Structure formats: C-alpha cells, structure tokens
Amino acid sequence: MQKPQVTDEELARMAIGAMEKAYAPYSNFHVGAAVATEDGAIFTGANVENASYGLTICAERVAIFTAVSQGHIRITRVAVAASNLEEVFPCGACRQVLNEFGPEMNVITIARGQMAASYSLSELLPRSFGPADLQK
Numbered sequence: 001m002q003k004p005q006v007t008d009e010e011l012a013r014m015a016i017g018a019m020e021k022a023y024a025p026y027s028n029f030h031v032g033a034a035v036a037t038e039d040g041a042i043f044t045g046a047n048v049e050n051a052s053y054g055l056t057i058c059a060e061r062v063a064i065f066t067a068v069s070q071g072h073i074r075i076t077r078v079a080v081a082a083s084n085l086e087e088v089f090p091c092g093a094c095r096q097v098l099n100e101f102g103p104e105m106n107v108i109t110i111a112r113g114q115m116a117a118s119y120s121l122s123e124l125l126p127r128s129f130g131p132a133d134l135q136k
C-alpha cells in the first residue's frame with residue numbers, strides 16, 4: 001500500500017530518535033538510521049555492537065535489513081544521525097549495501113540535531129558494483 005512520503009526533515013528526526021536504541025558500550029558512538037521505501041514505508045535501525053568487536057553491525061544496515069526482511073526492497077532515502085552531533089556519512093560497507101537496494105537513493109546527513117544535507121548515493125559511491133554487473 002502506498003503511503004504519503006515523509007519529508008527529509010521528518011526522516012532525519014526519525015534517525016535521531018533511532019539513535020536512542022543504539023547498543024554501543026565499546027565505542028560509545030551511537031548511530032541511528034531511518035530508511036524510506038518507494039512505497040512510503042519507514043524503517044529505523046541503530047548500531048549494535050558485540051564483545052567480539054568484528055560482529056558489530058552499523059545502524060544503516062540494521063535499518064535496511066529490517067526493511068528488506070519485511071518485503072521492502074526498493075529504498076529511496078536514508079538519514080543517518082550520530083552522537084558526536086557532527087555530519088556522519090555511511091561507512092563503505094554500508095554504501096555497498098545501500099547500493100543493492102537503491103542505487104538512485106539520497107543520503108540525508110544530520111548535524112547538531114537537524115538535517116544538514118542530502119547527497120546522491122552515486123556521489124558517495126561512484127563506479128559502483130551492483131546486481132546488474134552479474135548479468136553482463
């Protein structure tokens with residue numbers, strides 16, 4: 001079912017809210033993400049760390065995998081908030097995962113409690129590798 005799309009500012013606020021659920025006792029760096037899907041659904045995520053550090057998962061991937069595992073595979077926007085209050089960008093691994101489910105998506109950054117800017121994912125991940133490359 002199609003829902004009206006939230007604004008970029010609203011998506012940013014949801015990412016800020018999601019940050020509260022971060023489990024980050026090792027880095028103490030709390031991150032929240034909110035993704036919007038083509039059909040207007042919103043899914044949020046926070047980073048989840050582990051005593052075995054390498055098993056940590058970023059907020060962006062938690063949000064995307066939640067969306068995908070509930071049947072929403074087309075993502076149009078992602079907003080990312082971090083506890084240092086500065087503009088934070090998705091890490092390289094998350095950019096690759098974002099690309100799988102929305103090469104045309106926009107990445108909304110947040111600083112000091114509000115939306116800072118919007119970038120195209122292709123600007124942040126140029127010359128990407130994606131599903132289409134496997135068909136060639």
Ligand code: THU
Pocket residue numbers: 024027029030031046047048049056057058059060089090091094
């Ligand atoms: N982290 C994210 O959740 N997203 C990012 O884009 C960058 C890093 C998390 C992973 C780890 O829990 C903490 O931030 C410090 O790297």
